[in-house]
Amino acid sequence: MTRLTRRHLLASAGAAASIPLFAPGIVRGQTAIPIGLVTPLSGPQQLIGDAVRVGAEIAVEGINEAGGIDGRQVALEIRDSKANPNDATVAARELTGAGVNLQLGAISSTVALAMGTMMEGEGGIMITSGAGSEKINHENYSPHVFRVGDNPYTRAHGMVQHVADTQPDVNKWVGIIPDHEYGRTTWAVFIDAMAKRWEQTTGNRPEIPDPILVPYGAGDYKTFIAQATRLKPQGIFTSVYGGDAVTLYQQAKPFGLFDNLDVLVDSSNEFLVASAMGNQVPRGWTGFHWYYKANTGNPISDRLYDEYVNRTGSQYPLGWAAEAQAAVLAYKASIEKTGSTETQAVIDGLKGLTFDSATGPRTIRAEDNQAIKNAEMAFIEPSNSAEAGFEVTDSISIDGADVIEAANPGEKLELTTL
Amino acid sequence: MMMDIGLVVFGGLSWAMATFLVAAGLTLIFGILHILNFAHGGFFMVGAYLAWAMIEALGGGVSIWTYIAVALVSGAVVGALGVLVDVTIFRRLRDVEDAYALIATYALLMVCIGAIELIWGLDFRAIMPPEALNSALFIGDLIAPTFTIFIIVCGVVVYVALEVFMARTETGKLVRIVAHDAWMARLLGLDVTRIYLITVVISFALAGLAGGLLVANQGLSPELGGVFLLQAFGVVIVGGMGSIRGAFLAALLLGQIESIGGMLFPNYPGIFYLVALAGLLLIRPQGLLTKGRTEWV
Secondary structure: OOOOOHHHHHHHHHHHHHHHHHOOOEEOOEEOEEEEEEEOOOOOOHHHHHHHHHHHHHHHHHHHHOOOEOOEOEEEEEEEOOOOHHHHHHHHHHHHHOOOOEEEOOOOHHHHHHHHHHHHHHOOEEEEOOOOOHHHHOOOOOOOEEEOOOOHHHHHHHHHHHHHHHOOOOOEEEEEEEOOHHHHHHHHHHHHHHHHHHHHHHOOOOEOOOOEEEOOOOOOOHHHHHHHHHOOOOEEEEOOOHHHHHHHHHHHHHHOOOOOOOEEEEOOOOOHHHHHHHHHOOOEEEEEOOOHHHHOOOHHHHHHHHHHHHHHOOOOOOOHHHHHHHHHHHHHHHHHHHOOOOHHHHHHHHOOOEEOOOOOOEEEOOOOOEEEOOEEEEEEEEOOOOOOOEEEEEEEEEOHHHHOOOOOOOOOOOOOOO | OHHHHHHHHHHHHHHHHHHHHHHHHHHHHHHHHOOOOOOHHHHHHHHHHHHHHHHHHOOOOOOHHHHHHHHHHHHHHHHHHHHHHHHHOHHHHOOOOHHHHHHHHHHHHHHHHHHHHHHHOOOOEOOOOOHHHOOEEEEOOEEEEHHHHHHHHHHHHHHHHHHHHHHHOHHHHHHHHHHHOHHHHHHOOOOHHHHHHHHHHHHHHHHHHHHHHHHHHOOEOOOHHHOOHHHHHHHHHHHOOOOHHHHHHHHHHHHHHHHHHHHHOOOOOOHHHHHHHHHHHHHOOOOOOOOOOOOOO
């Protein structure tokens, strides 16, 4: 028989007292709603992951300050995905094992695609925060994975429609595309948009050779730049991203490639390139998850901007923060709608849900868990008078309902070629 | 057709000399210390960030001579860091298995990345070349950026300087003796530890110099350390581990193969470097110019 000593008693009491400190979702004796954030907080995508974390934290604090969800506070449980599917699934599984069934933060396509099967098995939900692959709501559709942001199809069709409306004479295009899953997806949907919208809008058939594929993480793009220059394009579409894009634009300067264009369409660099290059940034359109000035007057956007600037010191927030904020707000709306945090109830609540976000109302399609969200883009130009060396001289927000593809979950997205 | 040949040759030279600038220090340290220094890319990155910070502090637009001076200062600072690394880390790795050295230098690369993140953050950075190097020569249809010509010249100058240093200076000859047989050199009374230190300092200074020279050609981020590392390792391996001349020739060869491949098969960017690397290793596993592991220059 085990003898209960005073030391055992004290140890047991200490352990019991420490449970609220470590158990997710239990705050000061009141059960909080835990939401897991699994996003890259180290490695090559940490810059984006940090914006996602800030956006999620701002959303959670805003909800808690306003009284929580149905009177319950929200607790954010943060894990590092390292932008790696293996690390991300381990972190997500650990969270679901601890009872954190509601998660967000996947920003890379490979991580988001790995989440489907895992979440179905573990009984959790993942809302992505910027992952681009069209497979998420098509051939790899999972009822447990939601995308509350725009997808590459929506963005490419929005961009092409806008350029077709405003610069219909730009007929000779070249693509500079990173040679990976995301790059090839963006090119395929760009061609689809050109095939379906350009000729219909402008009356001209666009001239588009095969894209110039560039390796990921290369130090020297000059051969590819020379190839693009000799084609003498009027317009360039590129989805080269982040540091690679900075290097590409930098090395292209002596060639005059981007300076001699009628239009540059950069699918997704937001302020990343402009912040690095200042007054050397090439003038052109770039896609945004959320461009704050296009949403001035929207209290959700205004609060996100102010808080983001306060926390990071950056005047140019990354739109991924708004995707994380939107994910948290979607969970809130779903829980309030169904009155439950159980996985199936939250899934049911998210399907067909319309909720407010920093970019205005978004509706999650019940068929494929894809949100109908505005496609936003801004025109960035170098400026010697602006402190940052660049300024935004135009921006647009295109109704997502006008440019989104039809829902066909489980089916490959059928795209047109020229 | 002529333009295509010019484009291929020029593109290949550009790739080759940028890679050689990074590979020179890498092969030097392997030739003497027999350490595969994974941290070399990290110190290349430190050199680039130092140069960026100095040029920003000078107001951004600098002359070509200031740009070169900044690159030399970056090289000197990183070379000084080499003293610290040699005394605290490399000396402890001389009598242990290669695997420990690999792990230690990889950890050092992580330290470099962490230090960059702490000091300069995660944001992307960029500067443009000096005004005199920010244009292009138009030779027929061939467009030759002057900054690329500058990098090609720098690569050749660094190669020649290293050859002269090794072949004509007393210190260079001592380095070669230690590379050939450190045990015998020690028996003969040479201060091998000091020669190792000199080698590390030169290698690190070359990494810092490469970072300073290439900074206007690269977007800066904490991932920069890995950008040239794979290419540089390939050049060092194909050239013959420890051979500066081999690394120079390998850079020229791989650069042209990569450039030709990119022109003929644009749908497979970057793959020809890897195919060529594998093929050359199958044909000549010891490297282009090396008969044995420590024979070099």
